[in-house]
Amino acid sequence: MxxxxxxxxxxxxxxxxxxxxxxxxxxxxxxxxxxxxxxxxxxxxxxxxxxxxxxxxxxxxxxxxxxxxxxxxxxxxxxxxxxxxxxxxxxxxxxxxxxxxxxxxxxxxxxxxxxxxxxxxxxxxxxxxxxxxxxxxxxxxxxxxxxxxxxxxxxxxxxxxxxxxxxxxxxxxxxxxxxxxxxxxxxxxxDSPKVKYRGIFINDEEPSFAQWARGAYGGINSKMYATMFELLLRLKANYLWPAMWGKSFNEDDPLNPLVADEYGIVMGTSHHEPMMRSQKEYTDRKKEIGEWNYETNEKNISQFFYDGINRNKNFDNLITIGMRGEGDVAMGEGDDLKNIQTLQNVIKKQREIIQNVYNDAPENHPQVWAIFTEVQRYYDAGLTVPDDVILLFCDNNWGHIRRTYPEKEKVKNRIGGGGLYYHIDMNGGPWNDRWINTTTIPKLQEQFNLAYQSGLDKLWIVNVGDLKPKELPIDFIMHFAWNPDAIPADKTQKYMIDWANRMFGNEHAEEIADIVSKYTKYNLWRKPEAQVPNIFSIVNNQESDRVLKLWKDVVDKAEKLKSKIPVDAQDAYYQLVLYPVKASAGVAEIYLAADKNMLYAKQGRVSANDFYKRAQGLFEEDKRLSDYYNNSMAKGKWKNMMSDIHIGYKMWSMPRANQLPEMKEITPLPEPTIGVAIEGSELSWPNTTDKATLPLFDGLAKSSYYIDVYNRGLGKFEFTAKANKTWIKLSQSKGVVEKETRIQVDIDWNALTNGTSDGTIEISQGNSIVPIQLSAIKAAQPKIEEPYFGSLTGEFSIPSNSYNTSVPGKFAKWVTLPDLGRSDASMGISPVTAPSAIPESAPRLEYKVLLSKKGKATVCLGILPTQDINPARGLRIAVALDNQTPVIIDARKGLVDTFGEYTPSNLAHSKVLKPLPPLNKDIYLNGNAKQRRSEVFDNLRWLDTELQIDEPGIHTLKVYMIDPEVVLEKIVVNPDNAHSSYFGPIPMQHNVK
Known part of the structure; x- marks a missing residue:
């Protein structure tokens, strides 16, 4: 805008x-x-x-x-x-x-x-x-x-x-x-757009897109592309990388480039298809051309390049130059220095070909060099291309840019400028992300704003996979590219409402915007293809139940709204709202149900079979939802478009068929038999010799925990529950159980004195008695009028936007980035191009915290997984307690910098470096989830250090910007790895008025 x-x-x-x-x-x-x-x-x-x-x-x-x-x-x-x-x-x-x-x-x-x-x-x-x-x-x-x-x-x-x-x-x-x-x-x-070239890349187009196009148009041909060209122009976009896997835009249908030129679309080829030649054009001629090796086959490959430019010379092109190995892999045999020299020769020859074909200086014909994967190493090692060529930097395939525009290019005022190749769809490492939209608008705003503000403003090309169902992020990126300054972080929700209004009218725009914002956010917690068992904890913080409720709430809202949508908008509503919400929620619940099934089967609960059936039912519902999309919606217009396999990934690539996660059916015991499980433990009683102990009750948080009484056999049984202390409050003291019932345990805090109090609860069925121990800790309330975070048990979490004070720095300030990340908001820096700072002049956030014990406190900072975008200095953030010397953590180097006397020059090479204390690698890990936990899949990076507490009580926790691109989402103090969960402890701020 x-x-x-x-x-x-x-x-x-x-x-x-x-x-x-x-x-x-x-x-x-x-x-x-x-x-x-x-x-x-x-x-x-x-x-x-x-x-x-x-x-x-x-x-x-x-x-x-x-x-x-x-x-x-x-x-x-x-x-x-x-x-x-x-x-x-x-x-x-x-x-x-x-x-x-x-x-x-x-x-x-x-x-x-x-x-x-x-x-x-x-x-x-x-x-x-x-x-x-x-x-x-x-x-x-x-x-x-x-x-x-x-x-x-x-x-x-x-x-x-x-x-x-x-x-x-x-x-x-x-x-x-x-x-x-x-x-x-x-x-x-x-006025003119702020980003000159703005377009999409159709990629990973089998099976969905290609099957649809073959059925609707007889192939990926000019008739099909005409509809895409029109869409781009109506979105005020201008650039396309066409479908490429086994496809040849210029040869499959010779009308393709003619129609593109007539419409006014600038054509290009992907990052590894140089000189307007598709990969398929080479593989079709492999015997004729020979091996894809410029060192040994320069003549034939150069002729191949020449023919591509000569064929397309009369059209409006943005020419990809450079060269990678055959099949989108690194070139050569692993010798970077040799590959760099080869690439320099390749680009020199390609420029000569452009000169000869056009009989004109190459700089008059726009070119782009994609600095993708290993090519970034070559660039960092000093490989240069002519000044008029656009340097196309890339993301990490999962939506986090790998480089901002380098300062050295700004200094020399590079004519070609810089661009960004970005994925909202991925088929490949680190993992597939193809099936549904998993990209939130706040994340896109943060990443593309970072790119734009740094100078990556000449070209934005977005890998959109099949185009559908990525309509929303495509729409946003093309709008944002026209004028990024017009949609700051605090306007993303307004954009969502405007988008919903443009799609469906004003009456339900806010509701639709909320639904779509939520399902994309929840997908970003754990993308469907990256789902595995045991991501969300069943026994700690009631996490899986809370996640399920959030999904069910947004599905209910979408289903209720459906009846209010006009008939002529029902197909659009299904595509843009209802299908992605219900299908995404279904996949998420499949894994939550499978997790409960496996745990409950281990515990012997007869209800394990209910979750087995629930997962199977959701699996069938997923098929019905896709079948409707493919065969009935819009009278079958989009047949086959929703054909991607998306359940049961075991490796990065698409499985052959959707597959449920492992589950078990159990055979109930012949007689009704009691079982007891408690919050905070996966064990069950009476079959376990370990003592049953509830997590420590915190008088500050007014903790409440549950006890599950369940049946392991057929029929029903009666039970009783009693506590040995009157200050222990039970939601029920007896009952009849057919499958299971939950007893909520609370504390009458008014009846307790300060200190730790112990008690016991007994759950009985006949002669079978399960004793459960508990302890509760109470302390005098701190004398402070400000809101604060803390606990008496040690562990607590702080949302980054719940600060007490934000102190601007000399050149920058912390700003709220609404709806970014897992929580309600994250905190970022404005301007994002601010210079790095030392703590004295850095913007800082201050949080009032109650720390109940002397000694060391572990402080974990949850930051967005920003990449190594400026390798000259790192990705640093600092933390301190009260007036202590700030500890600077480098997220890139894995080092802690405790500056003594320092100057700005020390920011790159500090005086005192010591190894980062061992990361709490088990933070929020659950069982088998360790095999697939990473900052990429979790969309969060944890940094931790230890701070000294001289006296218990209220303290000020300070977080300093050192490098401006670091985005802070959450703080966890003293993580309790014995009770781990994906999101960690539920934040609780005290003294909130």
Whole structure:
């Protein structure tokens, strides 16, 4: 959404006073095209698109670009979609009154004539990249573009504002009907996009996308691509990497590049397909060309490159240069120095080919070099490419960028600039992430803002897999690319509401935005393909039950809302809301049910079989949901599009079929038999010799824990429960159990004195008695009026945004990043390009904490898994208690820096380095989950250190920014690894008024 300048067509003072939306100036706005100039009822001097059963005709010069003429015809048909009356399109320079005049400056005689007659002033857009002007002039509506795509964007801007979504085809978003359409009198212009090239990469297209295209269009051909080109243009995007696995864009259908050029799409090829040649073009000619080795086969490979550029020379291309090994792997035999020299020779030859084909300097023909995986090592080692080439940096395949724009490139003011290749879909390491949307808008905003602010602003290309079901992140990234400054972190929810409004109308926009925000957030906790047993704890913090409730709540909300959605929007609602919510929740619950089944089977609970059946039922429901998507939704339009296998991954690659996790059915004992399980333990009684002991009750947190009394056999039994102390409160003292019942244990804290009190609970069935021990600790409340965190048992957690004080630094400050991460918000730095700091001048967050014991306290900082984006200095954050010397933790080096006397130069090479205390690698680990726990899968990195507590009581915990890209999500003090869980202890702030 662009920060645009808007000038008035001279209107009457009356119109000005009543508040025309065309202001004399416009402030930053959070919409790419901020002014909604379309009206649905007549206003003085407004232009009539459709009124009184008649539509305005459209005139476009036949000499204008074919893509402009084609888009003008789309506009004519869009008026039909909205009103039932099409606008006729004439390829003529002579027009009638009340007409829409469309054209490109210097290409359209219609527009040039208006300029010459001083009817329109195009100085604000002339010579700019992809800019346009819309103006009412003498009863006409003029759309003038600075270039081909500028004009096309102006046309589609009107289409969207009259009610035709860019997603009308690709997501079946209904057209917003209206009987009349007007354009408010005035002048509006759209400035150039902040990111020059903005596009998507169709990848990992088998089985879903390719099967759909073959069924719907007979192949991945020009007819199919035409729909994609139109979508991109309606989104104001301009760039495409086409489907590539076993596909050849230029050869599978020779019309493909012609249609792309006609539409106005800049074509490229993926990061490992140089010189406009697809991988398939090589594999089809492998016998003829020989091995893909430039060292041994330079002549044939160079000819292969030449043929690709020569074939596509008349089209609008962004040429990928460089070379990787065959099949998207590293080139060579592992010798980086040799590979660097080879790559330098490759690029030199490729530039010579570009020079020869175009008979022009290579710098006049845009090129991009993808610094992907091992190529980043080469770049770091000093491999350079010509200054005009775009340096395309990449993410880690799972949505965290690996480099910001290097300072050395800024210093030399590199002409080509930098770009970003980013994944919202992944087929490969570290793990597949293909099936459903697992990317939140706050995460995209944080990562793309980091890229943009650092200077990666020339090109954004996004791996979108099958395109569906990644509609939401595609929409956001293309909007954000136009003007990243227009959607700051605190506007992401507003964007979500705006998106829902654009898709479904205003009535339920907030509800839909909330639903979609939640399911993507929950997916990011643990992406469906990366689900394994025992991620969420069943016995600690009631975690699995809380996770299940959150999923069920959002599903219930989506299902209830379905009946309120208009009939014509039901297909779009299923695609964009209901299917991803229900299917994602189903996969999550399958694993939660399987976890309970396995634990309960181990404990001998007859209810284990209920969870076995629940997982099986969810498995069948998953199939039904996908079948409806593929075969019934939109009358079968998207057949096969939802065909990815997504349950039961054992390695990174897609399994052959969906598969349930391991489960067990148990055979109940012939007689009803008591079993007892307690919160905080996976053991069960009476079959265990260990003593049953509930977790320590904390008088500050007013702890409450449960005891499960369950049946291991057929029939029913009666039980009794009694405590030996009156201050122990039980939710029930007796009952009848067929399967299981839960007793909640609370403490009457008013009846206890300060200190530790012990007690026992006995659960009995006949002669079978299970004693359960417990202890409760109470202390005087600290004398402090401010909110604080803490516990009497040691462990507690702090959401990063629940600080007491935020102290700005010399060049930066901590800011809240709403809805980013697992919790309600994270804390990041503004500006993200601020210089690194030393603690004295760094922004800091202060938290009041109660620490109940002297000695060492372990402090764990949960940060987002930011990559090694600036290897010259690291990724550092500092923590201190009260006025102690801050301990600086380097997330990249795994070192703690305790600066003594220091200067800013010491930030890169500190005086005192000592090994980081051993990481609590078992923090929040559950059983077998250790095999697949990492910052990548968890979307969180834990850093921990120890701080000295001289006296128990209230202290100030301080967190300092050292490097600005580190984002703080959570703090855990004294993690209790004996009672581990994925999210850790539930945060509890005290003294909150």
């Amino acid at each position: 662009i920060q645009s300048k808007i000038k008035f067509h001279l209107l009457s003072l009356l119109l000005f006073l009543v508040g025309s939306v065309f202001g004399q100036s416009i402030k930053k706005n959070d919409q790419r095209t901020p002014v909604n100039y379309v009206l649905h009822k007549m206003e003085a001097q407004a232009f009539k698109i459709v009124a009184n059963g008649k539509s305005a005709s459209i005139y476009v010069d036949s000499n204008d670009w074919k893509g402009v003429i084609r888009a003008a015809k789309d506009l004519g048909d869009d008026t039909r979609k909205v009103t039932g009356i099409a606008s006729l399109v004439f390829e003529s320079t002579k027009s009638e009154k009340n007409a829409i005049l469309i054209g490109t400056i210097g290409k359209s005689r219609i527009i040039d004539k208006l300029i010459a007659a001083k009817k329109i002033d195009v100085s604000s857009i002339k010579g700019k990249w992809e800019s346009f002007l819309i103006q009412t002039v003498d009863g006409q509506l003029v759309v003038a573009g600075s270039d081909k795509r500028g004009t096309i964007y102006g046309i589609y801007d009107i289409s969207e504002k009259i009610g035709v979504s860019p997603w009308y085809f690709w997501a079946d978003v209904p057209v917003k009907k209206s009987s009349e359409l007007y354009v408010k009198a005035g002048k509006y212009f759209q």
